[in-house]
Amino acid sequence: MTQSAYVEDIASLEALYGTPPQAALVKVARRMTPAYRRWIMESRLCVLSTVGPEGTDGSPRGDEGPVVAELDPGTLAMPDWHGNNRLDSLRNIVRDGRVSLMFMVPGSANVMRVNGTARLSTDEALRRLFEKKGRLPTTVIVIAIAEIYSQCARALLRSGTWGDVQPPEGLPTSGQILTEMTNGGIDGDAYDQAWPARAAQTMW
Numbered sequence: 001m002t003q004s005a006y007v008e009d010i011a012s013l014e015a016l017y018g019t020p021p022q023a024a025l026v027k028v029a030r031r032m033t034p035a036y037r038r039w040i041m042e043s044r045l046c047v048l049s050t051v052g053p054e055g056t057d058g059s060p061r062g063d064e065g066p067v068v069a070e071l072d073p074g075t076l077a078m079p080d081w082h083g084n085n086r087l088d089s090l091r092n093i094v095r096d097g098r099v100s101l102m103f104m105v106p107g108s109a110n111v112m113r114v115n116g117t118a119r120l121s122t123d124e125a126l127r128r129l130f131e132k133k134g135r136l137p138t139t140v141i142v143i144a145i146a147e148i149y150s151q152c153a154r155a156l157l158r159s160g161t162w163g164d165v166q167p168p169e170g171l172p173t174s175g176q177i178l179t180e181m182t183n184g185g186i187d188g189d190a191y192d193q194a195w196p197a198r199a200a201q202t203m204w
Helices: 010-017 022-026 034-040 088-095 124-128 154-159 174-181 188-201
Strands: 045-052 055-062 069-072 075-080 098-104 111-121 139-151
Touching (some): 022 174, 034 111, 045 088, 055 088, 075 111, 124 139
Antiparallel strands (some): 045 098, 069 075, 075 139, 111 139
């Protein structure tokens, strides 16, 4: 591969891909909304991404109920349950609070993304919110939300991740989220109806 094949600046990158559609921009929220709350509270699995002096880390986080709790519309809390004690994610959070989370729900090709900053808490009252079978998490990751938005569904559709699994009844659709985020400016039903054909034409 020649050096000239690498993309070295933002202008060249944007020239390759063009501008994002309106729907990709207006779906961003700065705090929990009813639709985003409903979706994220259905999630039992997310990937927590952190950054630190040694580099980046991605860690799966799962639970038998919601993988996070909402402390207020701008703050999420995630218990740190027993693992292998490598502490890669936690070390990073202590030194650099920037985090990203990707929430998944079986049967849904959408992924909800949260970007923000995190701190570790040992507050006992907060830890007791997550008590399971007489055990408490050692720490709780407290996440200040900077932005929430839904990820394009094409990745999970291409991979066939969920097979024939159906999403939970009542899980908000991309169209419903867009209607909420634009106060009805985008017709969510029309968006959802048009999406399968549009995705089929642009899957690759």
